[in-house]
Amino acid sequence: MELVRTTQRLWGRRSVLATLVVRDLRIRYAQSVLGYVWTVLDPLLMSLIYFVVFVYIFKRGDLGHQPYFLFLIVGLLAWQWFSTVLTDTSRALTGEAKLVRSTNLPREIWVVRVVLSKGVEYLLSLPVLLAFLLFYLVRGEAQLNAWLLLFPVAVALQAVALLGFGLVLAPLTVLVTDMQRVVRIVLRMLFYATPVIYATHLVPAPYDKITWLNPMTGILEMMRAGFFEHDRLPIVWGSVVTAVVVSFVMLLVGVAVFRRLERAVLKEI
Amino acid sequence: MTEPVISVEGLGVEFYRSRRRRLSVREMLFRGSSGTSKETFWALRDVSFDIHPGEAVGVVGGNGGGKSTLLKMIAGVLLPDEGTVTVNGGVAPLIELTGGFVGDLTARDNVYLLAGLHGVSKEAVDERFDEIVAFAGPQVKAGLDTPYRHFSSGMKVRLGFAVVTTLDEPIVLVDEVLAVGDKAFREKCYKRMEDLLSDGRTLFLVSHSERDLRRFGDRALYLRHGRLAVDGSMDEVLDQYNADLERNA
Numbered sequence: 001m002e003l004v005r006t007t008q009r010l011w012g013r014r015s016v017l018a019t020l021v022v023r024d025l026r027i028r029y030a031q032s033v034l035g036y037v038w039t040v041l042d043p044l045l046m047s048l049i050y051f052v053v054f055v056y057i058f059k060r061g062d063l064g065h066q067p068y069f070l071f072l073i074v075g076l077l078a079w080q081w082f083s084t085v086l087t088d089t090s091r092a093l094t095g096e097a098k099l100v101r102s103t104n105l106p107r108e109i110w111v112v113r114v115v116l117s118k119g120v121e122y123l124l125s126l127p128v129l130l131a132f133l134l135f136y137l138v139r140g141e142a143q144l145n146a147w148l149l150l151f152p153v154a155v156a157l158q159a160v161a162l163l164g165f166g167l168v169l170a171p172l173t174v175l176v177t178d179m180q181r182v183v184r185i186v187l188r189m190l191f192y193a194t195p196v197i198y199a200t201h202l203v204p205a206p207y208d209k210i211t212w213l214n215p216m217t218g219i220l221e222m223m224r225a226g227f228f229e230h231d232r233l234p235i236v237w238g239s240v241v242t243a244v245v246v247s248f249v250m251l252l253v254g255v256a257v258f259r260r261l262e263r264a265v266l267k268e269i
Numbered sequence: 270m271t272e273p274v275i276s277v278e279g280l281g282v283e284f285y286r287s288r289r290r291r292l293s294v295r296e297m298l299f300r301g302s303s304g305t306s307k308e309t310f311w312a313l314r315d316v317s318f319d320i321h322p323g324e325a326v327g328v329v330g331g332n333g334g335g336k337s338t339l340l341k342m343i344a345g346v347l348l349p350d351e352g353t354v355t356v357n358g359g360v361a362p363l364i365e366l367t368g369g370f371v372g373d374l375t376a377r378d379n380v381y382l383l384a385g386l387h388g389v390s391k392e393a394v395d396e397r398f399d400e401i402v403a404f405a406g407p408q409v410k411a412g413l414d415t416p417y418r419h420f421s422s423g424m425k426v427r428l429g430f431a432v433v434t435t436l437d438e439p440i441v442l443v444d445e446v447l448a449v450g451d452k453a454f455r456e457k458c459y460k461r462m463e464d465l466l467s468d469g470r471t472l473f474l475v476s477h478s479e480r481d482l483r484r485f486g487d488r489a490l491y492l493r494h495g496r497l498a499v500d501g502s503m504d505e506v507l508d509q510y511n512a513d514l515e516r517n518a
Binding site for chain 2 (some may be wrong): 013015019020023026027085098099100101102103104175176177178179180181182215262266267
C-alpha cells in the first residue's frame with residue numbers, strides 16, 4: 001500500500017528528517033533570546049483578548065468550560081499548531097526549492113518536517129498550559145479527570161490530520177500560484193467555524209455535524225476532555241469519532257495526491 | 270562486463286511550452302478555464318544508455334538540448350514521463366551547491382547541516398571536518414564561526430563543493446559548477462575530481478567547456494533537441510558537435 005511504502009522510504013531517511021527538524025528548531029530558538037517567548041506569546045495574548053471580549057464585554061463567560069481562560073489556552077495552542085502547519089506546508093516545497101532540486105530525498109519529507117517541527121514547538125509550549133492548570137487547580141477552579149489520557153491521543157491524531165492536509169497543500173501550492181492566499185483566508189474563516197473559542201456542545205443542530213467534519217473539532221474535544229467538568233457541556237463523542245475517521249482518511253488522500261502530483265511539481269520548481 | 274551503475278532506457282520527459290503553466294484559483298473562477306495552453310514539448314525522448322563503474326562521461330549539446338534535464342533525472346530530482354532511469358548506488362550531486370545552506374547559521378553548523386542532508390552522520394563529518402575546511406580555503410576557515418550570509422558568493426560555492434565532494438558516493442554528478450571560483454580554486458577542483466576518478470568513482474559531467482570535457486571525459490553523450498544523437502568517445506562526439514555547429518553557423 002502507498003502509505004506503507006511512503007512510511008518505509010521516510011523511515012530510511014529518518015536521520016535526514018531529524019537534521020531538518022533540528023535545523024528548524026535552531027533557527028526558531030537559537031537565533032533570538034525571545035525565540036521561545038514568541039511561540040507562546042501569540043496564543044497567550046489571543047487567549048487574553050478573547051477572554052476580555054467575551055467575559056467582560058459580551059458578558060458571556062459561559063461559552064466554554066470553566067475556567068474559560070484555561071479552556072481558551074488549550075484550544076488556541078492546538079490551533080496555533082494547526083494554522084502554522086497549514087500556512088507553512090503550503091510553501092514547504094517552494095520555500096526550499098533549491099534543496100528539493102538538489103537532493104534526492106523522498107519529497108514527502110518536506111511536509112513531514114514542517115508537521116514535526118511545529119509539533120515540537122507545540123509540545124514545548126505545553127508547560128505554559130501546565131502552569132495555568134496548576135494555577136487554577138490551586139485555586140480549586142479546575143479539576144482533572146481520567147479522560148486526560150485522551151490528550152496524548154489527540155496530539156497524535158492532530159499530527160496525522162496535519163500530515164494529510166499538508167501533503168495535499170504542498171504540491172497544490174506549487175501548481176496553483178495563489179493557493180497561499182486561499183489557505184490564509186480559509187484558515188481565518190475556519191478559526192471561527194471551529195470550536196476554539198466556544199464549546200463543541202453549543203453548536204446548534206444541523207450545523208454541529210458540519211463542524212465535526214473538521215477534525216480539529218473532535219481533536220479539541222479530546223484535548224479538553226480531561227481538564228473540565230462535563231455536567232453542563234458533555235463531551236460530544238460524535239465529533240471525536242468523526243475526527244479519528246476524517247484524520248486517517250485525510251492522511252490516505254494526502255499520500256495519494258502527493259504521489260499523483262509529484263512529477264508535475266518537480267518540473268515546476 | 271560489470272553491472273551498469275546508471276542504466277537509462279527509453280527515457281522521455283515532457284514539459285509545457287507555455288511559461289504560464291501555473292494555474293491560479295482566480296483565473297479558474299473568473300474565466301472558467303485555467304487559461305494556460307496545453308502545448309507541450311519533449312525535453313528528452315528515447316534516450317537510452319548504460320554507464321559502468323569508473324567511467325567518466327561528459328554530456329555535450331547546445332542550449333535546450335536536455336543536458337541539465339538528463340542530469341536531474343539521474344540525480345532523481347526529476348521523474349521521467351516515459352522509460353526508466355535506474356541508478357545503483359548513491360549519488361553526490363554537484364548541483365545547486367549552496368541550496369542547503371542557511372544564512373543565519375554559522376558556516377560550521379552549515380557544514381554539518383548540508384552533510385546531514387546528504388545522509389552523512391555527525392561522527393563522519395567530525396572526522397572529515399578539517400579536510401573539508403582545508404579544501405574550502407583559508408578565507409572560509411577564518412570565517413567558520415561567523416554567519417554564513419556574511420560569506421562572499423565565491424566562498425559559499427567553495428564550501429558547498431568541499432562538502433559534496435567529500436561524500437562517499439560512488440557516482441558524482443557535475444553541472445557546470447567548475448565555472449565558478451577563481452583560477453586557483455578551479456585548479457583545486459580539477460585536482461579533487463581527478464582524485465575521485467582515480468578512486469574508481471563514476472563521473473557524469475555537463476559542461477560547455479571543451480577543455481573540461483576533454484580533461485575528464487573519455488566517453489561522451491551528444492544530446493540534440495532532446496534526442497541522443499551520438500554516444501561515443503569524447504573526441505568523436507566533440508568532432509561531430511563542432512561539425513554541427515559549423516554547418517548551422
